[in-house]
Amino acid sequence: MKILVIGTGNMGSAFVQQLTRAGHKVSVTGRDSAKAAQVASRHGARALPVQGAASGNEIVILATGYAQAVDALRAATPDAGQIVVDITNPLTADYMGLTIGHTTSAAEEIARAVPNVRLVKAFNTVFAQLLAAGPDLGAGRRVTTFLAGDDAPAKEAVTAMARSMGFEVIDAGTLRNARYLEPLAGLNIYLGYGAGLGTGIAPTWVRKD
Numbered sequence: 001m002k003i004l005v006i007g008t009g010n011m012g013s014a015f016v017q018q019l020t021r022a023g024h025k026v027s028v029t030g031r032d033s034a035k036a037a038q039v040a041s042r043h044g045a046r047a048l049p050v051q052g053a054a055s056g057n058e059i060v061i062l063a064t065g066y067a068q069a070v071d072a073l074r075a076a077t078p079d080a081g082q083i084v085v086d087i088t089n090p091l092t093a094d095y096m097g098l099t100i101g102h103t104t105s106a107a108e109e110i111a112r113a114v115p116n117v118r119l120v121k122a123f124n125t126v127f128a129q130l131l132a133a134g135p136d137l138g139a140g141r142r143v144t145t146f147l148a149g150d151d152a153p154a155k156e157a158v159t160a161m162a163r164s165m166g167f168e169v170i171d172a173g174t175l176r177n178a179r180y181l182e183p184l185a186g187l188n189i190y191l192g193y194g195a196g197l198g199t200g201i202a203p204t205w206v207r208k209d
């Protein structure tokens with residue numbers, strides 16, 4: 001697939017690493033073009049200026065902070081109907097709380113602000129360190145990503161992309177259910193940093209057959 005990653009930080013660079021490893025044609029863009037070039041050259045991707053970077057990609061991964069997400073996405077000028085993966089968590093400054101929730105979510109707010117794209121919430125419960133290390137946990141176990149979105153073909157495409165990197169995928173319903181996924185990431189951050197379990201953890205769902 002042809003995929004653009006917006007953001008060259010912890011998550012953006014880990015996505016570039018895993019997506020190129022999975023054989024995708026990856027471009028990366030960010031505010032700092034030298035950093036984008038560095039991330040791209042490290043992983044065999046292509047660095048692009050932000051303006052117009054989204055054009056022609058099957059999937060755009062939005063890997064900026066929530067506060068910058070709408071501006072960054074608009075600057076990349078997404079195509080009409082383009083699939084955009086929102087990985088953001090609307091965190092408070094101390095990372096121990098969420099700035100919005102219950103009646104909306106970061107995903108719904110971004111979708112409202114940029115309504116011509118098909119937004120899928122995913123990967124927000126996966127620490128960057130775990131993404132960079134890869135989702136294979138050994139003994140047949142894999143890291144889970146939860147997907148929430150309103151467009152079935154868009155979710156199928158994001159599912160295929162996630163599985164190509166080795167993730168287990170759980171369909172978490174419509175975009176409104178990002179209201180559940182973002183607090184789940186909050187709990188993951190508490191357990192990882194607050195409770196000291198570290199960044200090698202991730203939530204999943206179990207079922208007794």
Ligand SMILES: NC(=O)c1ccc[n+]([C@@H]2O[C@H](COP(=O)([O-])OP(=O)(O)OC[C@H]3O[C@@H](n4cnc5c(N)ncnc54)[C@H](OP(=O)(O)O)[C@@H]3O)[C@@H](O)[C@H]2O)c1
Pocket residue numbers: 006007008009010011012029030031032035050063064065066068071072075087088089090091123124125126127128129
């Ligand atoms: N870190 C994690 O473990 C983790 C896990 C799950 C989800 N998330 C979510 O993933 C997102 C990224 O997290 P992160 O840890 O990767 O953050 P980060 O390291 O701070 O990276 C954010 C990136 O976004 C870029 N950026 C900011 N504004 C931009 C704009 N207008 N246009 C283009 N690029 C812009 C930044 O550029 P500069 O380098 O110029 O500042 C930086 O490269 C956040 O929303 C976070 O909540 C993070």
